Amino acid sequence: MAHHQNLPAAEAMAKLKAGNERYLDAASNPGDISKQIRQKTCDEGQTPYAIVITCSDSRVIPESIFSAGIGELFTIRVAGNVMDHHQLGSVEYAADHLGTNLVVVLGHTHCGAVGAALTSNPDGFVKYITDEIKKAIGDEKDELTACRLNVERSVSIIKEQLKLTDSSDLKVCGAIYQIDSGKVEFLDTV
Ligand SMILES: [Zn+2]
Numbered sequence: 001m002a003h004h005q006n007l008p009a010a011e012a013m014a015k016l017k018a019g020n021e022r023y024l025d026a027a028s029n030p031g032d033i034s035k036q037i038r039q040k041t042c043d044e045g046q047t048p049y050a051i052v053i054t055c056s057d058s059r060v061i062p063e064s065i066f067s068a069g070i071g072e073l074f075t076i077r078v079a080g081n082v083m084d085h086h087q088l089g090s091v092e093y094a095a096d097h098l099g100t101n102l103v104v105v106l107g108h109t110h111c112g113a114v115g116a117a118l119t120s121n122p123d124g125f126v127k128y129i130t131d132e133i134k135k136a137i138g139d140e141k142d143e144l145t146a147c148r149l150n151v152e153r154s155v156s157i158i159k160e161q162l163k164l165t166d167s168s169d170l171k172v173c174g175a176i177y178q179i180d181s182g183k184v185e186f187l188d189t190v
Contacts, residue, residue, distance in 0.1 A: 005047065006099035009171035009190040012049045013102055019067035020184045029061075031069030041071040048074040051094045053154065054106040055081050055113065059179045062106065066184075074100055080113030080150065081105055082132040083157045091158060095170045102190060103158060103170065107151040108177040114147050147176060151187065 007015065022030060052062045053076045062068070062075050074094040076087050094100040107114075116122055117133035118141065136153035137146040151174040158164070158172050171190035178185070 006101060007049045009102040009169070012100075013104075013173070013186065013190055016050055016066050016102075016104065016184070017186070020065060020182075022067045023065055024182045026064075026067065029064045029069075030067050031063055031072065033069050037070045046071045046074075046098060048072055048094065048098055048100050049102070050074070051076065051091055051100050051103040052106055053077075053081050053083070053087060053091070053103065054177075055079055055108055055111055057108060057111065057179075060106070060108045060177055065106075065177060065182070074098065078129075079126075080111065080117070080129045080133050081107055081154055082113075082129055082150075083154045083161075084132075088158065088161050092162060095162075101169050101171060103172040104175050104186075105151050105154045105158070105172070106175045106177055106184070107147045109144065109147065109179050111143075111147055111150075114143065114150055117150075118143060118146055144176075148174070148187065151176065155188075 051074045054060055054062055056077045056079045062073055076090045091103055113129055114133055117130040122130050133150050136150040140146045140149060155172050155174045164170055173186060173188035173190055175184050175186045
């Protein structure tokens with residue numbers, strides 16, 4: 001697959017967990033955004049150790065949540081962290097060309113997109129997002145359970161569409177971010 005050196009999925013997950021621990025009591029992001037790392041990643045290219053698919057919500061900042069800097073996370077953001085061909089193409093690119101071995105679908109508490117799918121029938125382009133979430137949650141009424149079901153559906157879509165098996169290097173896991181405590185709960189092990 002990739003010629004890049006990159007972390008195996010389990011090591012990438014451990015790094016995310018450690019970064020999240022540091023974030024819980026942090027007042028600013030300790031990630032490296034220095035001139036030096038900007039130049040290094042420009043000269044040598046990027047080798048992000050994890051792909052994070054999360055919501056566009058302004059309270060959910062992947063690089064902060066995982067104490068990450070430039071070149072560490074390949075981030076895909078769309079309201080409700082739903083999947084379509086554009087997101088799948090982004091995942092495939094990072095896995096095939098950057099050697100990234102871990103995908104995290106990161107839902108979050110108090111998600112407006114999940115809430116809208118639970119309580120209303122939006123029109124306009126928002127409908128494209130809430131329709132996807134409705135497919136995931138069915139008749140579920142509990143917000144947190146709905147959030148989890150929506151994450152699990154995105155995880156399943158990635159595995160199916162990219163034809164991943166247990167022996168694939170690329171691992172996919174779900175996670176939920178609590179917007180008040182800052183804690184990330186990982187739903188799967190890799
Ligand atoms: Zn959201």
